[in-house]
Amino acid sequence: MSLTIINQRRDQQVVGPARVDGFAKISGAALYVDDLPAVDALHGTTVRTAGAGGTLQEIVFDPAINWSEFVVVTAQDIPGINAIKLLENDQPVLVERTFRHAGEAVVLLAHADPEKLRIALKGISLVELPNPSPIFDIDDALQARQEIIPGNIYADYLLERGDVAAGEYLADVVIDERFLTPSQEQLYIEPQGMLAHLQEDGSILMEGSLQCPYYVLDALVQCLGMDKDHLRVVQSTTGGAFGGKEDYPSVIACHAALLALKAGGRPVKLIYERGEDLRVTPKRHPSRTLIRLGANKAGELQFIDMDFAIDGGAYRTLSPVVLSRGVIHAPGPYKCPHIRIKGRAVATNHPPFGAFRGFGAPQSILAMEVAMDRLAKKLGMDPVELRKKNLLCTGDLSPTGDVVGKDCFAHAVLDAALEHTHYQQRREEYNAWNAAGHPTRRGIGLATFAHGAGFTGNGELHLASRVSLQALANGHVEILCSNTEMGQGAATTLVQIAAAALGLPMDSVHLAQTDTSRVPNSGPTVASRTCMVVGGLIQKAAGQLLQRLRETMDLAESYDAQSFAAACAGLYAAGDALVTAHYYPPADMLWDEQTFFGRAYASYAWAAYVAEVEVDMITLETHVIDFTAVQEIGKAVHPVIVQGQIEGGVAQGIGYALYEDVLWNERGVMANDRLTNYIIPTSADLGFIHVVLLEGGLGAGPKGAKGVGELPMDGPAPAIVNAIQQALNIDIRQIPVRPEMLLELTVSGGN
Amino acid sequence: MPTTMRINGKAFQSSSAPNARLLDVLRNECDLKGTKEGCGEGECGACAVLVNGKLVNSCLIPLGQMEQAEITTVEGLPEDSALARAFVQCGATQCGICTPGMMLAATALLAEHANPTLEEIRWGLSGNLCRCTGYGRIYAAIAQAAGGSADV
Numbered sequence: 054m055s056l057t058i059i060n061q062r063r064d065q066q067v068v069g070p071a072r073v074d075g076f077a078k079i080s081g082a083a084l085y086v087d088d089l090p091a092v093d094a095l096h097g098t099t100v101r102t103a104g105a106g107g108t109l110q111e112i113v114f115d116p117a118i119n120w121s122e123f124v125v126v127t128a129q130d131i132p133g134i135n136a137i138k139l140l141e142n143d144q145p146v147l148v149e150r151t152f153r154h155a156g157e158a159v160v161l162l163a164h165a166d167p168e169k170l171r172i173a174l175k176g177i178s179l180v181e182l183p184n185p186s187p188i189f190d191i192d193d194a195l196q197a198r199q200e201i202i203p204g205n206i207y208a209d210y211l212l213e214r215g216d217v218a219a220g221e222y223l224a225d226v227v228i229d230e231r232f233l234t235p236s237q238e239q240l241y242i243e244p245q246g247m248l249a250h251l252q253e254d255g256s257i258l259m260e261g262s263l264q265c266p267y268y269v270l271d272a273l274v275q276c277l278g279m280d281k282d283h284l285r286v287v288q289s290t291t292g293g294a295f296g297g298k299e300d301y302p303s304v305i306a307c308h309a310a311l312l313a314l315k316a317g318g319r320p321v322k323l324i325y326e327r328g329e330d331l332r333v334t335p336k337r338h339p340s341r342t343l344i345r346l347g348a349n350k351a352g353e354l355q356f357i358d359m360d361f362a363i364d365g366g367a368y369r370t371l372s373p374v375v376l377s378r379g380v381i382h383a384p385g386p387y388k389c390p391h392i393r394i395k396g397r398a399v400a401t402n403h404p405p406f407g408a409f410r411g412f413g414a415p416q417s418i419l420a421m422e423v424a425m426d427r428l429a430k431k432l433g434m435d436p437v438e439l440r441k442k443n444l445l446c447t448g449d450l451s452p453t454g455d456v457v458g459k460d461c462f463a464h465a466v467l468d469a470a471l472e473h474t475h476y477q478q479r480r481e482e483y484n485a486w487n488a489a490g491h492p493t494r495r496g497i498g499l500a501t502f503a504h505g506a507g508f509t510g511n512g513e514l515h516l517a518s519r520v521s522l523q524a525l526a527n528g529h530v531e532i533l534c535s536n537t538e539m540g541q542g543a544a545t546t547l548v549q550i551a552a553a554a555l556g557l558p559m560d561s562v563h564l565a566q567t568d569t570s571r572v573p574n575s576g577p578t579v580a581s582r583t584c585m586v587v588g589g590l591i592q593k594a595a596g597q598l599l600q601r602l603r604e605t606m607d608l609a610e611s612y613d614a615q616s617f618a619a620a621c622a623g624l625y626a627a628g629d630a631l632v633t634a635h636y637y638p639p640a641d642m643l644w645d646e647q648t649f650f651g652r653a654y655a656s657y658a659w660a661a662y663v664a665e666v667e668v669d670m671i672t673l674e675t676h677v678i679d680f681t682a683v684q685e686i687g688k689a690v691h692p693v694i695v696q697g698q699i700e701g702g703v704a705q706g707i708g709y710a711l712y713e714d715v716l717w718n719e720r721g722v723m724a725n726d727r728l729t730n731y732i733i734p735t736s737a738d739l740g741f742i743h744v745v746l747l748e749g750g751l752g753a754g755p756k757g758a759k760g761v762g763e764l765p766m767d768g769p770a771p772a773i774v775n776a777i778q779q780a781l782n783i784d785i786r787q788i789p790v791r792p793e794m795l796l797e798l799t800v801s802g803g804n
Numbered sequence: 805m806p807t808t809m810r811i812n813g814k815a816f817q818s819s820s821a822p823n824a825r826l827l828d829v830l831r832n833e834c835d836l837k838g839t840k841e842g843c844g845e846g847e848c849g850a851c852a853v854l855v856n857g858k859l860v861n862s863c864l865i866p867l868g869q870m871e872q873a874e875i876t877t878v879e880g881l882p883e884d885s886a887l888a889r890a891f892v893q894c895g896a897t898q899c900g901i902c903t904p905g906m907m908l909a910a911t912a913l914l915a916e917h918a919n920p921t922l923e924e925i926r927w928g929l930s931g932n933l934c935r936c937t938g939y940g941r942i943y944a945a946i947a948q949a950a951g952g953s954a955d956v
């Protein structure tokens with residue numbers, strides 16, 4: 054095994070080529086959806102249900118308003134199927150009669166004057182027969198005294214290896230815990246929005262802030278009953294997404310399109326204000342985990358038994374997929390003979406929860422990693438020792454039953470993290486600090502984990518992604534794929550991969566705008582798959598292009614820019630300058646989605662995160678003074694981008710651990726729907742975040758790269774919780790760790 | 805009564821109501837779309853501009869207060885500067901929606917502290933939210949633009 058370590062020293066600057074989108078963003082020239090020119094545009098708005106489910110009796114329009122001035126759309130105006138296209142057609146585009154949560158769209162309005170629109174919004178009242186007993190709690194949903202759907206279960210999975218009863222028999226020490234995690238808002242700084250234009254030929258052009266153009270296209274086909282050829286979805290510069298713009302853009306696009314169909318050819322802008330975005334768009338699934346771990350006296354895990362449940366909200370949307378990832382990641386990077394993970398996604402009357410960086414894994418990893426520290430405490434063992442005894446090695450059986458191959462760096466990342474942070478020394482220093490009676494307490498905690506990149510199991514096979522490269526007459530090459538730049542650096546990384554594969558400078562390669570009328574479907578931009586899977590396809594397409602240039606245009610084995618351009622010009626003139634690569638799964642990718650058995654992901658990235666915290670004993674506020682993120686990611690295609698991804702993800706993870714809490718009102722709507730009371734970390738809140746990258750070079754992507762984007766969301770919360778527990782000698786069972794919670798815990802015992 | 809101001813060095817007169825938000829005047833009347841709206845309530849800094857050299861959130865500023873003001877938006881910053889180059893090189897922009905505001909916050913900070921300490925950089929940016937970067941690469945860019953090491 055050869056491992057390269059990048060940026061191990063704090064003063065060592067990592068480098069990479071400039072971002073291809075850098076200058077446009079810095080100069081303010083990049084156009085986001087709200088910046089797009091739209092002559093004569095109408096503004097759209099949405100009238101929503103108030104109750105947490107129920108029946109819509111009547112829509113009352115105030116007769117004092119001249120409604121003929123407005124474009125008004127209700128469910129009757131939907132030409133196609135009144136359902137948002139996702140896994141199941143259960144969510145209406147517009148409520149006709151029954152509904153399941155507060156904030157469902159009923160009427161759409163558009164007008165040129167936003168002020169008139171605001172007044173008109175108040176002129177529509179909905180007569181609702183409310184659901185008398187809405188469900189907002191996971192365990193209430195599981196008891197199913199009231200049912201939203203049969204049993205209130207969207208998905209029910211079981212990952213089982215060995216026999217937990219046998220493990221119990223072998224365990225000398227057992228812990229039994231219950232953990233809760235809240236919802237979390239993606240809080241991309243650009244709120245969601247779409248701009249719809251009805252073209253003269255009756256087709257529709259949809260531009261907007263989105264992650265997955267083909268999801269939007271499919272949703273429009275279904276809702277409008279129109280042919281794909283009459284619909285075109287174009288991504289505008291997207292101001293952050295993090296999963297939050299995976300499924301919901303389909304909803305806004307359907308709404309905007311319905312308005313545009315009746316707007317007499319005028320474009321319709323449907324852009325959410327921050328409050329609306331917070332109240333209605335999907336967020337991270339809240340979770341409740343019951344976990345039991347057992348180990349022998351030596352600290353070897355004997356069993357892992359988990360009951361993991363997530364709140365899916367009122368419609369199914371992506372919950373089964375989120376649950377599946379949560380279940381697979383639950384047992385962590387550990388070897389254990391007896392494992393039972395029961396996972397359920399339940400229906401409640403909250404707005405549907407959706408994708409957010411980590412996708413179910415942060416919830417189950419939090420439970421596992423905090424439970425590991427609890428087990429260490431009960432064993433009287435250092436948490437590091439406990440992990441070292443149990444972390445997976447090459448040749449071990451993974452929790453999903455496949456043999457761990459060479460691409461396993463669980464120990465390596467832990468060792469690097471211990472060394473980098475001087476973990477043992479710090480731990481002693483902090484113990485001494487805490488004993489000395491300072492007005493603060495300090496602690497150091499860690500989490501070890503792995504994150505699978507790409508779609509789970511056979512998902513990539515079903516996607517059947519395609520990527521094309523188009524050689525241009527001037528010798529430049531264009532990448533055609535449906536994957537989107539949303540800040541994560543995909544545009545730069547993909548261009549870099551293509552340029553390297555073609556032996557061209559980066560400025561000879563361009564990423565075509567994500568426009569469904571031009572680019573093939575290379576799958577959604579989710580699941581940390583872009584660099585690994587799509588990057589791999591680009592490499593493959595580059596090989597095909599070079600081969601064609603050699604065979605038909607006599608391009609020499611080694612070539613310069615000029616001969617390459619000449620060959621491209623020839624190919625272009627011959628009308629044969631487009632190559633397309635198709636995805637084929639790795640040969641050893643066997644996965645049984647019924648039993649959760651086999652190889653779940655093409656590659657796992659490995660990580661050990663260490664948090665150092667200080668708790669003010671008067672205010673009980675926690676500050677992360679130092680954070681170290683060590684991860685093995687195969688190959689850092691662009692180290693600056695990778696570092697930025699990890700720092701940004703860690704910051705979101707710190708927010709998840711300490712500040713971010715979605716509060717609900719009595720109708721199940723986000724109550725803290727403003728940036729004044731939904732708190733994300735500012736620059737003043739964050740301490741040092743050190744990023745250490747290890748490259749093992751064995752991932753399934755170009756040059757051995759793996760997915761990076763989600764990994765940094767998994768580890769911060771458990772590392773921080775473990776650090777606070779150590780600082781205060783208390784047991785924490787819930788995040789975010791707010792001062793109020795610490796007050797309760799410190800008063801009620803513990804310290 | 806119209807309001808007269810200078811925007812990016814050019815005289816501009818707006819006849820919008822005095823309670824119109826400066827943000828809307830800039831975006832809709834001047835077509836300066838680099839100034840973004842992230843929250844509309846003074847919390848995110850995406851709409852930040854310089855008014856008489858001071859960093860303010862334009863979503864909170866009524867036009868009426870802008871009589872004779874000197875306003876700088878991201879479009880008024882030099883196209884090529886040490887700061888712009890450092891932002892691109894250091895990876896200080898990801899999705900970019902916070903970037904115009906960050907550029908202005910950094911400009912204001914560097915005008916006050918030519919060689920800011922890390923602590924000064926932190927505080928100087930604390931009114932501007934970035935959800936993508938975790939701020940680290942932005943600190944590095946500002947430090948580099950100030951000619952210091954990017955040891956952050």
Ligand code: FES
Nearest residue numbers: 842844846849863
């Ligand atoms: S839009 Fe002005 S501070 Fe957020």
Ligand code: FES
Nearest residue numbers: 899902934935936
């Ligand atoms: S770069 Fe996306 S919010 Fe800052």
